[in-house]
Amino acid sequence: MNPIYKKVPVLIHNGKPVCDSFVALEYIDELYENFGRKIWSTKGEVQEGAKKGLIDSLKLLEQAALGDKLYFGGESFGFADIALIGIYSWFYALEIFGNFSIEAECPKLDAWDKRCKLRESVSKSLPDPHKIYELLLELKKTYELE
Incomplete structure (x- = not known):
């Protein structure tokens, strides 16, 4: 699912990939309370x-x-x-x-x-x-x- 490197992990949210572990963690932190x-x-x-x-x-x-x-x-x-x-x-x-x-x-x-x-x-x-x-x-x- 990672469109760039074809590696894991990748977070899929609303059909869009969020690549890189730390970027995904930041994204989750901003998205949720x-x-x-x-x-x-x-x-x-x-x-x-x-x-x-x-x-x-x-x-x-x-x-x-x-x-x-x-x-x-x-x-x-x-x-x-x-x-x-x-x-x-x-x-x-x-x-x-x-x-x-x-x-x-x-x-x-x-x-x-x-x-x-x-x-x-x-x-x-x-x-x-x-x-x-x-x-x-x-x-x-x-x-x-x-």
């Missing part, structure tokens, strides 16, 4: 809507892109996994603020995360999820989002 920010910075209906949006997006990613494969590219760890694993460090904080479990909602995605973290190159390079949680607590306090 930032659910993560709304989960930690709001409460009530807005937070619930953001939580539902995030979970629905992760379920779609889990079903459409990961499926029954070990990694997003198939049987071996690759570029798509590298691009996505970094955001998983934020999920600990989002789960606490939003009172939900990604492991319960998206077990295949959670298993993928654990599989990736068995790689020393991944486990040593990711930020500490507890520090991200502490950072978001400070931001909530600083901007009076309590």
